[in-house]
Amino acid sequence: MNVFRLLGDLSHLIAVIILLQKIWHTRSCAGISGKSQVLFALVYTARYLDLVSTYVSLYNTFMKVIFLISSYATIYFIYMKFRATYDRNHDTFRIEFLILPSVLLALLINHQFSFLEVLWTFSIYLESVAILPQLFMVSKTGEAESITSHYLFALGSYRGLYIFNWIYRYWSEQHYDIIAIVAGVVQTVLYCDFFYLYVTKVLKGKKLQLPA
Amino acid sequence: GKDGDLHDEL
Numbered sequence A: 001m002n003v004f005r006l007l008g009d010l011s012h013l014i015a016v017i018i019l020l021q022k023i024w025h026t027r028s029c030a031g032i033s034g035k036s037q038v039l040f041a042l043v044y045t046a047r048y049l050d051l052v053s054t055y056v057s058l059y060n061t062f063m064k065v066i067f068l069i070s071s072y073a074t075i076y077f078i079y080m081k082f083r084a085t086y087d088r089n090h091d092t093f094r095i096e097f098l099i100l101p102s103v104l105l106a107l108l109i110n111h112q113f114s115f116l117e118v119l120w121t122f123s124i125y126l127e128s129v130a131i132l133p134q135l136f137m138v139s140k141t142g143e144a145e146s147i148t149s150h151y152l153f154a155l156g157s158y159r160g161l162y163i164f165n166w167i168y169r170y171w172s173e174q175h176y177d178i179i180a181i182v183a184g185v186v187q188t189v190l191y192c193d194f195f196y197l198y199v200t201k202v203l204k205g206k207k208l209q210l211p212a
Numbered sequence B: 001g002k003d004g005d006l007h008d009e010l
Helices: A003-026 A034-051 A058-081 A096-108 A115-129 A132-141 A146-173 A178-200
Strands: none
Touching: A003 A058, A003 A146, A034 A058, A034 A096, A034 A115, A034 A132, A096 A115, A115 A178, A132 A146, A132 A178, A146 A178
């Protein structure tokens, strides 16, 4: 555990809390892509199945459980409790175009052809693109509420901070995982355009609005 | 590379 990894995890935790608290407080999931949330639930479920087989640390177990519970709670809010506020007309990204290539790639490029390892690899590939339905929704509506922007910023920062963690781990332990690194870089690059808008607009108190 | 050991990450 290094400071980049810890900050990355905290950033992820903050993102999850921002999202849940936004939905709960406003009693609305307007502007949130249910499809991205379904993909994240799939990602955490596939990756954290090792909860039952491998014990890493109390921290590790605790965080995994939090991310699993929060992703299912978010889905429950979007598709059940606050479904009347779900903006389904703008959430039209075809997620099979993300899931199927991730499955295929995980079957072809993995560290070890075993059930848990392929699922782990699938989750890494899928996570790298899971935010696309949300970004697509923002680009379709042309704007995002600032709280949604804060959520996206925290969520995007998490994998960005992991990149620094991987650089640090390579330097200090000669340890690296090429699958996680490539996918993590792809994931972070997808947020770049958003990061730019966040810094130039949202942080200056303006609404995140895309140029017409 | 790794195998398994990086799965300490989240």
